[in-house]
Amino acid sequence: MASPKKAFVLAAGLGTRMRPLTDNIPKPLVEVEGRTMIDRALDKLVEFGVEEAIVNSHYQAEKLHAHLAKRKDIKITISHEKERLETGGGLLFARDKLGNDPVFVVSTDIIWNDNNGKTALETLAENWDDKLVGLLLLNQVSTGYGYEGRGDFKLYGDGRIEWREPEGNVPFVFTGLQIICPKVFDRPAVHDMAPAFPLNRIYTAYLDGFRGVEYGGKWYHIGTPEALAGLKL
Numbered sequence: 620m621a622s623p624k625k626a627f628v629l630a631a632g633l634g635t636r637m638r639p640l641t642d643n644i645p646k647p648l649v650e651v652e653g654r655t656m657i658d659r660a661l662d663k664l665v666e667f668g669v670e671e672a673i674v675n676s677h678y679q680a681e682k683l684h685a686h687l688a689k690r691k692d693i694k695i696t697i698s699h700e701k702e703r704l705e706t707g708g709g710l711l712f713a714r715d716k717l718g719n720d721p722v723f724v725v726s727t728d729i730i731w732n733d734n735n736g737k738t739a740l741e742t743l744a745e746n747w748d749d750k751l752v753g754l755l756l757l758n759q760v761s762t763g764y765g766y767e768g769r770g771d772f773k774l775y776g777d778g779r780i781e782w783r784e785p786e787g788n789v790p791f792v793f794t795g796l797q798i799i800c801p802k803v804f805d806r807p808a809v810h811d812m813a814p815a816f817p818l819n820r821i822y823t824a825y826l827d828g829f830r831g832v833e834y835g836g837k838w839y840h841i842g843t844p845e846a847l848a849g850l851k852l
Contacts, residue, residue, distance in 0.1 A: 622667065622668060622740075622744040623669065623720065623721050623722050623723050623744065623798060624668070624669060624670045624671065624720075625669065625670070625671045625672075625673065625717065625718060625720070625722045625723070626664050626669050626671070626672045626673070626722055626723035626724070626725055627672075627673045627674075627675070627709075627710060627713065627717065627722055627723070627724045627725070628657065628660060628661070628664075628672050628673065628674045628675070628725050628727060629675060629706055629709065629724065629725065629726045629727060629795075630645065630646075630647040630657055630674050630675055630676055630683060630727050631675040631676050631677035631678065631700050631703060631704070631709055632645075632646055632677075632678065632703075632728070633646075633677075633678050633703070634646030634649075634678065636842050636843050637649060637841075637842070637843060637844060637847075638844075639844075640844055640847070641678075641679075643679070644679055644682055645676070645678050645679040645680070645682060645683045646678075646727065646728060647683060647727040648679075648682060648683060648686055649841070649847065651730060651841065651847065651850065651852070652850075652852055655686070656727050656728065656730065656841065657674070657683075657686075657687070657727045658690075659730055660725050660727050661690065661693060663731070663733075663738075663739070663740065664693065664723065664725070664740070665692050665693050667738065667740040667741070667744075669693065669723065669740075670693065670694060671693065671694040671695075671696060672693055672694070672695055672696070673696045673697075673698055673713055673716050673717065673722075674687060674695060674696070674697055674698065675697075675698045675699070675700055675704075675709040675712070675713060676697060676698070676699045676700065677699070677700045677701075677702075677703045677704075678703075680699055684697060684699075696716055698712060698713035698716060700712060702814070702815070703815065704814055704815045704816075705815045705816055705817045706817050706818040707809075707812065707816040707817050707818040707819075707820055707821055708812075708813060708814050708815040708816050710724070710799070710801075710804060710818070711804045711809065711810070711812075711813055711814075712814070714801060714804045714805070717801035717804075718801060719801060719802055720801075721747060721749075721798050721799065721800050721801075722798065722799060722801060723740065723743070723796070723797070723798055724796075724797045724798070724799050724818075725795070725796055726795030726796070728795065728840065728841055728842060729794060729795040729796070729838065729839060729840055729841065730838075730839040730841060730852070731794065731796070731834070731836055731837065731838050731839070732836050732837040732838075732839075732852065733836050737835075738836075739756055739794070739796055739834050739836060740796070742756065742832055742834055743756055743796065743797070743798050743832065744798070746778070746830070746832040747798050748830070749800075750828075751798075751800065751828055751829065751830055752799070752800055752803050752821075752825045752828030752829055753797055753798060753799040753800065753803070753821070753822070753825075753828065753829045753830075754778075754797060754798045754799075754829070754830050754831070754832060755772075755780065755793050755794075755796075755797045755822075755829060755830070755831045755832070756793075756794045756796040756797060756831075756832060756834045757771075757772060757774055757780075757791040757792065757793060757794060757831045757832065757833055757834065758791065758792055758794050758833065758834050758838045759790055759791060759792075759833070760789075760790060760791065760792050761790075762837070762838065763792055763794075763838050763839070763840060764837070764838065764839040764840065764846070764850065765839055765840035765841060765842060765843075765846035765850070766792055766840045768792065769783060769787070769788040769789070770783055770788055770789035770790060770791055770792050771783055771789065771791060771792050771793045772789055772791045772792075772793065772831055773789050773790070773791070774790070774791045774831045774833060778830035778831055778832060779830065779831075780826070780829060780830065780831040781826075782822075782823070782826070791831065791833070794834060794838050795840075796834075799821075803821060803825060803828075808824060809821065809824075839852070
């Protein structure tokens with residue numbers, strides 16, 4: 620498969636856990652070592668050859684739009700949500716902008732360093748199969764910065780993934796980077812989830828169509844001011 624040329628960038632969250640830093644700006648505009656989190660994500664996409672980023676917005680949207688208008692190295696398409704639609708609802712709302720080819724989906728509250736010989740986006744693209752609904756980039760819980768949970772998935776040798784039991788622990792956490800086939804949002808069962816729903820509901824409903832792949836680079840989850848203050852890239 621040719622590498623995705625479009626990406627959907629999740630930027631509509633309220634950033635509640637990042638307050639007071641997000642009292643007056645949206646979380647994607649919080650700076651990490653002098654560069655905003657959304658620019659760091661867009662930089663990686665541009666470097667990999669992605670031509671268009673569809674960015675959803677909601678909280679402090681005007682400031683985000685004004686900031687993105689300064690970028691000339693990638694086409695930015697805004698998908699503004701008057702009501703917050705969560706991650707899955709945001710993608711469904713933007714369905715007509717996504718096209719039918721697989722797209723990268725990128726969270727803006729994570730940073731990744733491609734220092735393991737193969738980039739995160741390259742790892743996803745090389746492991747994509749057109750038979751899939753989606754492919755999740757996973758990292759070992761023990762190697763992630765700013766993550767204190769018990770993991771998300773078991774990962775098997777053939778790429779199959781299995782959710783963590785509610786009270787259990789598993790080795791792998793979802794990094795916030797993935798490839799997804801937009802056609803999944805055409806299914807009636809997905810429309811029944813609308814308008815606001817998390818992508819986790821898609822993963823659960825169609826888990827057999829999802830696979831995971833391990834990322835060996837450094838991965839940082841920037842969820843709180845404390846995580847930001849302690850970060851050393």
